[in-house]
Amino acid sequence: MSESPVKRSAEDVPMGVRTPEDASPEASISTPAYRERSSGKKRGRAAEEDGVIDDARESSGQRAARSRGEALEQRILGLRARVKMLCGRLATAKANARRAREHMDDGGDEDRVRELLNELEEVECDLRALDGNEPTVALLLAYTSFVRRKIRTVVTMNDIDEDTLQLILRKMQIESPKELLSLAIVNQRFRKALRSSTVWHTLDLSCHGSTMTNKILYAIVKDDNAFAAIETLNLSGCSQLTDISVLKVLGKCHDTIRSIDLSGCELLTSETVRFIGSKCKMVQTLNLTDCKSMSSVAVFDFLLRNPNSELRDLKLMGTKHLSGRVDELDFDDLTNTVEGYLEWLRSFNGARLDSAASDVDEVIDLLCSCEKHLDRWRGGNAVAICDHANDIQGRPVRKDDPVCTIFPDCGHVMCIDCSASERRNMMHEHGRYMYPCSSCIHRQPMRFMPTPGGFEIVVRSPEDFERLLRERRGQPSVQERIES
Numbered sequence: 001m002s003e004s005p006v007k008r009s010a011e012d013v014p015m016g017v018r019t020p021e022d023a024s025p026e027a028s029i030s031t032p033a034y035r036e037r038s039s040g041k042k043r044g045r046a047a048e049e050d051g052v053i054d055d056a057r058e059s060s061g062q063r064a065a066r067s068r069g070e071a072l073e074q075r076i077l078g079l080r081a082r083v084k085m086l087c088g089r090l091a092t093a094k095a096n097a098r099r100a101r102e103h104m105d106d107g108g109d110e111d112r113v114r115e116l117l118n119e120l121e122e123v124e125c126d127l128r129a130l131d132g133n134e135p136t137v138a139l140l141l142a143y144t145s146f147v148r149r150k151i152r153t154v155v156t157m158n159d160i161d162e163d164t165l166q167l168i169l170r171k172m173q174i175e176s177p178k179e180l181l182s183l184a185i186v187n188q189r190f191r192k193a194l195r196s197s198t199v200w201h202t203l204d205l206s207c208h209g210s211t212m213t214n215k216i217l218y219a220i221v222k223d224d225n226a227f228a229a230i231e232t233l234n235l236s237g238c239s240q241l242t243d244i245s246v247l248k249v250l251g252k253c254h255d256t257i258r259s260i261d262l263s264g265c266e267l268l269t270s271e272t273v274r275f276i277g278s279k280c281k282m283v284q285t286l287n288l289t290d291c292k293s294m295s296s297v298a299v300f301d302f303l304l305r306n307p308n309s310e311l312r313d314l315k316l317m318g319t320k321h322l323s324g325r326v327d328e329l330d331f332d333d334l335t336n337t338v339e340g341y342l343e344w345l346r347s348f349n350g351a352r353l354d355s356a357a358s359d360v361d362e363v364i365d366l367l368c369s370c371e372k373h374l375d376r377w378r379g380g381n382a383v384a385i386c387d388h389a390n391d392i393q394g395r396p397v398r399k400d401d402p403v404c405t406i407f408p409d410c411g412h413v414m415c416i417d418c419s420a421s422e423r424r425n426m427m428h429e430h431g432r433y434m435y436p437c438s439s440c441i442h443r444q445p446m447r448f449m450p451t452p453g454g455f456e457i458v459v460r461s462p463e464d465f466e467r468l469l470r471e472r473r474g475q476p477s478v479q480e481r482i483e484s
Contacts, residue, residue, distance in 0.1 A: 076136050082123055083140055090116045090151050117151065120144055165189065166198045176207050177220060195222075197229040203249065206236040206261070214245040221249055228252045236287070237264040243271045254279040263289040263315070270298035277302030277309065285313040285357075296321035296363075300337045304360070305344050313357040318455075322363065325405060325458050328374070329468055335367050366408060370457060373411030378462040385439045388415040397460050405456040410440045410447035413459060419449060 093112045124144050130137050160168070174180050177200075184191040193199065205212050205220075212235070221227055230253045235241060246268060250257065257280050262268060268291050276283060286303070288294060296319040303311060316322065321334040342364070377383050377393065384390040389404045393413070402415040414422070423435045433451070440447035450456045460468070 072130065072134070075130065076134065076140075079123060079127055079130075080136070080140060083120070083144060086116055086120050086123065087143075087147050090120070090147065094151055113151065117148060120148060162189075162193065163198075165193050166196050169193055169199045170201065177203060177205065178208075181220065195224050195226045197225055197227070200227050200230050202232040202234070203227055203230050204232070204234040205238060206234045209237040210239045212238040213240050214242060217241065217245045217249070221252070225252065229256050231256055232259045233257060234259075234261040235265055236261045239264055239266050241265055242267045243269055246272055247275055250275060250280060254281075256282065258282050259285040261285075261287040262291060263287045264291075266290065266292045269293050270295045270302075273298045274302050277306050281308060282310055284310050286311060287315045288319055289315045290318035290323065291316075292318065292320060292323050294319045296334050297337045300334075300341050304341050315359045317359050317363060322366075323455055324453060325403075325456055328457055328459050328465055329472060331370065331374075331457050332469065335371055338364055338367055370406070370408050373406055373408070374457070374459070376411060377406060377413055377459055378465065380462070383411055384413045385437075386414045386418040388418065389413040392459075392461050395461060397464050404459055405450075406459050407437060407447075407449050408455060408457070409449075410437050412437055412439055423449065423452065 090113065093116060097110050097113055124141065127137055127141050127144070169180065169183070172180060180199075181194055184194050203220075205217070208216075227249065233249060233253070235246065246262070246265070250260075250272075254275075260276065260280070260283060262272070273288075273294060276286065288299065296316060299314075299316050299319060303309060303314065320326075321330055373383070380393070383406075384393050384404075388402050392401055392404055402417055404413055404415045405419065406413045422438050425438070426433045426435050428434070435449040435451065437447045437449050459465075
């Protein structure tokens with residue numbers, strides 16, 4: 001008896017061997033796909049076929065863009081190699097040029113450097129013509145700019161010759177010579193150049209004023225010839241300087257000095273004037289204003305009556321006989337000196353000074369006016385405006401008598417105690433204080449007293465003046481002549 005076949009379930013039949021009657025509609029006969037059962041070589045060939053298909057699908061515009069990118073990349077690589085080559089040659093040429101300059105030899109290396117720089121600039125132009133958004137292009141442009149800055153010839157102080165350095169120092173605009181002298185700390189070349197007479201044509205220390213002392217001036221001038229060729233000396237306001245320091249400067253430059261300003265140097269005496277008159281033959285401008293220790297008589301004797309002098313501009317207002325309280329006898333010496341000077345001027349029919357620039361004419365007019373006031377006082381005219389002055393005018397001066405002075409503006413005489421009281425009635429005009437004379441306050445034009453410390457003449461009785469004047473001149477008095 002044969003066995004009936006046993007019907008198997010679909011799960012019991014292995015995949016791939018199911019029969020139609022075993023298969024369900026969802027699990028019909030299935031075979032592996034072609035790619036799943038193909039070999040590796042076949043799969044590669046299939047991929048190539050896909051790429052060919054993709055290439056065929058690429059548009060013409062995309063192909064053109066890709067070709068342009070490849071050309072740009074090749075162009076950048078070429079320019080990069082050229083920049084590298086030029087920079088190497090530039091470094092070598094620059095080193096050779098530096099060595100040649102140190103040995104004072106011109107072997108043409110500087111020309112070679114310029115040629116290479118021109119080539120580098122051409123490469124830069126080519127780089128700028130490319131796409132600026134490329135990072136490589138931007139880096140190459142920055143590098144070439146850096147190389148050109150570094151390779152450019154920089155002139156240092158060592159490349160400047162001595163004459164040019166001295167000319168530069170001479171042209172520098174400075175407030176004080178001490179600032180220029182401080183450059184000596186730079187190096188030895190500067191120290192040597194600063195002590196050359198070529199650098200200094202002017203010595204102006206007026207900005208230091210009363211802080212300038214003999215010791216500081218010695219440190220500036222020293223013992224070399226740095227200031228042997230100066231043409232202008234300005235020591236205005238240097239009130240602490242004395243003859244010895246000023247004469248040291250003038251002793252070095254007396255052959256070239258043309259302008260001297262000593263205004264406000266209160267300690268200078270007639271020794272400086274004597275040296276200027278005898279040694280400084282080229283001086284044309286001299287300012288001695290407010291040199292209170294310098295004799296006005298010496299100025300006329302040693303300067304104005306010097307036939308070899310080139311002096312054209314002289315200011316002497318405020319010198320010893322024209323400032324403060326001047327003794328009547330000293331003032332008489334000054335007037336005699338001025339009379340001799342005027343006679344000397346008439347001897348060659350010409351005035352040596354420039355009247356518009358100097359104050360000598362003003363001084364002479366002041367002396368003539370004061371001489372007239374003194375003649376009125378000595379003649380017994382009523383010019384005394386206080387009791388003390390009125391008493392002195394009629395009798396010899398006693399020891400307990402106050403000092404009396406004559407006002408140069410109006411000619412009135414008053415004792416110093418009364419004038420100090422009168423100065424309380426001061427007035428402020430044109431930015432300064434004025435002290436009107438009590439006897440001239442209603443006159444037109446109004447006359448004024450001297451300012452405190454200003455120029456005024458100390459007077460005595462006419463008899464005392466005549467006696468003292470004879471004693472100074474060595475002449476016997478009338479009583480002495482009678483007795484002899």
